[in-house]
Amino acid sequence: MTSRLATLLSLLLLTALFSCERRADDTPMVTATTQEVSDLAVEPRIPDWHKDAVIYEVNTRIYTPEGTFAAFQEHLPRLADMGVDILWFMPIHPVSEKNRKGELGSPYAVADYRDVNPDFGTKEDFKAMVEAIHAAGMHVIIDWVPNHTGWDNDWITSHPDFYTQKDGEITDPINPETGESWGWTDVADLDYDNPEMRDSMIAAMAYWVTDMNVDGFRVDVAHGVPVDFWEQATDSLYAIEPLFMLSEGAVPAIVNDGAFVMDYGWEMHHTLNEIAKARGAKREVETDLSNIARQEEDAKDEVTALAIDETLARQREDYQRGYKMQFTSNHDENAWAGTEFQRMGDGAQAFAVLTATFDGMPLIYSGQESAVDRQYEFFKKDQIEWGDFKYADFYTKLFDLKERNQALWNGEYGGELVKIPTGNDENIYAFTREKNGDRVVVIINLSGEAQTGTLAGDGYTGTMTELFSEDSAEVVPGMDISLEPWAYRVYTNK
Structure with missing residues (x-):
């Protein structure tokens, strides 16, 4: 048994939770969570600007008719005005042609780690952007x-020993539980038992920091790579300068050890989808999902807002540092599970309010x-129809509040989320957060019917302003609330 396979199997045996996600080629993958922390834990060097940041995912291929860096650059003023702090670009590298899927292939089949996709422009264009x-x-x-990597990557011919081999042939990624292919036939699996390959990977990442001035990485399938590699890699990368590191997976080990500051709130996202489905918000999704295992497809009618507390409790038990990225959509969800409107229906904005004020950093995907309300093509050119930016003001209000109210800052910089009982917690989710005198109280009807309740608990009394109506109110225990279907109120003292 190779040490890489042993590492993966050990990780799976220690799993506290398995969730099924989809890769960009429409096949499932397993993410595992564990509380194991290596003795090689690193001390992260994280830039100060992450503490109140909002992240935005850029799908360059579909963002503009041109699909270029230069064309995207024209959108920067409005994104800055909306309160976006971090722009996460989906893979910018050339896409392999060999074994590619669809017309343009998956951007996750990288042909060259040190170049950019010529469809997007040149490296000079990227640096200018x-x-x-x-x-x-x-x-x-x-x-x-x-x-x-993709099958056209130079490493295939120059360093075949960089890859996992089966019967003497380079193979696509293999499920360590079954020994069978995941079905990601457009890519070749890298072998992390090879020290030279590890060094080459770290050197390629460092190039984008030192030569191309990027501020960090969102790492795809971070959970499929040995934990000790991330400790090795981030030790080297953090030595260059402070960086922001986001893991796609949900593995506490690589956050608890300091390698990554943030990972995906996948479990919370599935919980919200389950609530939407159970409360009648979900619409039928046009995409054929017959070959996709989805956690929320098994949701039962009795799933209520109380499931949020259960999910949050598990998260707090597993993680000792870092925080989650919270979202209602991203490129995987849009392409394979449906838009936020298909999954969350009339509750889409209510869930967006929750993810923007909840514990963690909120994400917006291109077009939200x-x-x-459209699923974008993944393997060929598509186009976002921008219209009148209907929700721009909605997100601007939320992100402006996040910046000015420390209670909503990220991780240890923000206030702890404290549940407010309402007497109707199956339908109404209410909580308060406080930090350095800044406070918010958030009340959301997570159901398709009008609901009433009475705020209980303590520690949040005061005159506050409701974010969207701008009405002033005395928010106190004993306050009666009445909410229309999927309605929300966000009270702030600042």
Whole structure:
């Protein structure tokens, strides 16, 4: 048994939770969570700007008719005005042609780690865009794909020993539980038993920091790579300068050890989808999901807002540091599970309010600010229909509040989420957060019917302003509340 396989199997045996996600080629993958922390834990060097940041996922291929860095650059002023702090670019590298899926292939089949997709422009175009982003007061992280490469990658011929081999042949990624292919046939699996490959991967990542001025990485399939590699890699990367590191998976080990500051709130996202389905908000999804195992597809009618507390409790038990990225959509969800409107129906904005004020950093995916109810093509050119940016003001209000009210800051910089009982907690989710005298009280009807309740608990008394109506109110225990279906109120003292 190789040490890499042993590492993966050990990780799976220690799993506290398994959740099924989809890769960009429409096949399931397993993410595992564990509380194991290596003796090689690193001390992260994290930039100060992450503490109150909001993240926005950029799908360059579909963002503009041109699909280029230069064309995207024209959107920077409105994104900055909306309160976006971090721009996460889906893979910017050339896409392999060999074994590609669809017309343009998956951007996660990387042909060259040190170049950019010519469809997007040149490296000079990318550097100019990064400079413009920084000038606008925002920051750049790029998607990094360390688990595998495309079949056109130069490493295939120059370093075949960098890859996992089966019967003497380089193989696509293998499920360690079954020994069978995941079905990601457009990519070749990298072998992390090879020290030279590890060094080459770290050197390629460092290039984008030192030469291309990126501010960090969102790491694809981070959970498929040995934990000790991330400790090795981030030790080297943090030595260059402070960086922001986001893991796609949900593995506490690589957050607790300091390698990553944030990972995905996958379990919370599935919980919200389950609530939406159980409360009658979900619509039928047009995409054929017959081959996709989805956690929320098994949701039972009795799932209520109380499931949020259960999910949050598990998260608090597993994680000793870092925080979650909270979202109602991303590129995987949009392409394979449906838009936020298909999954959450009339409750889409209510869930967006929750993810923007909850414990963690909120994410917006390309097009959400225009309320685009469309699944984008993944393997060929598609186009976002921007319209009148219907939800831009909605998100601007939420993100402006997050910046000015420390209670909503990220991780240890923000206030702890404290549940407020309402006497109707199956339908109404209410909580308060406080930090350095800044406070919010959030009340959301997570059902398709009008609801009433009475606030209980203590510690949140005061005159506050409701964010969206701008009405002033005395928010106190004993306050009666009445909410229309999927209605929400966000009270702030600042």
